[in-house]
Amino acid sequence: MNVRKIITIVEEILTEGGRPVSPAARVAIVAAVIENPWSGQGYVEDLGPGIDQTASAAGALLAPKVLEALGAPAEAYGKAAIVGLNGEIEHGSGLIHTLKFGDHFRKAANATTLLPAVEKRGPAGIVFDIPLKHITDATIRSHHQTVEVRIADAPHPNEIVIALAAAAQGRPQQRLAPLTTEQ
Template structure:
């Protein structure tokens, strides 16, 4: 795995809708810009060797960093892969949609639900929204949220941005009725 850089973004929201929130709403994102392990190989049918050589190490690298950056217990989480223009969306999907990657974050966050994800192919500087859901119950509406991120110089055509996002709570000023109220 060749990492060009790691970026950490933290956010504290103090007001929403013109009203103060009871406590600052904390969100953190850690992004690794890596060389696409399939770059320059043309169409690769069997992605397993690249997954085996990168996914677990990448999950182990990012999971503790995003938890540390959040600085609070994780209540919502998500993941992302943004592939440079010379790669395929499947390259990013291959790295993040495996237990070898995701279980590092599940363990670090004491989570049991599937990690929501976004993946796409885009040029450097593209904006993307990482979806987040509750770590143990994906039906908890207050924790359905997203965080917008971008890196001005990534991904280069032969790179992939892999990211993890964490929130210490639900959306600021969340007030939707529970899903069970509609069933």
């Protein structure tokens, strides 16, 4: 895996809806900008070898970094793969939609649910939203949220941005009724 750079973003929300948030709502994102393992090869039928050489290494790199940046136990989490213009969305999907990648984060966060994801193709500086859900129960509405990310110089056409996001809590000032009230 050829990593060009790693970006860490930490957001602390202190006020929401005109009311203080205490403790501050904390969300962390860590992204690695990597060379697309299928770059320059044209259409590749079997993505397996590229997944094998890259997915686990990316998960092992990012999972501890995002939890360290969060500075608290994760309650919600998500992932992203943003492919540069010379790649296929399937390249990003292949890297993040495998247990080789996701299990690093699940184990580090003591999580059991599937990681919600975004994958798309775009130019450097593209804005993308990472969806987050609760780490052990995807039906807990308070933890359904998104975090917006933009990396000014990534992805280059032959790169992929692989990112993980974690939140230490649900949405600030959340007050929706539990899903069970509608069933």
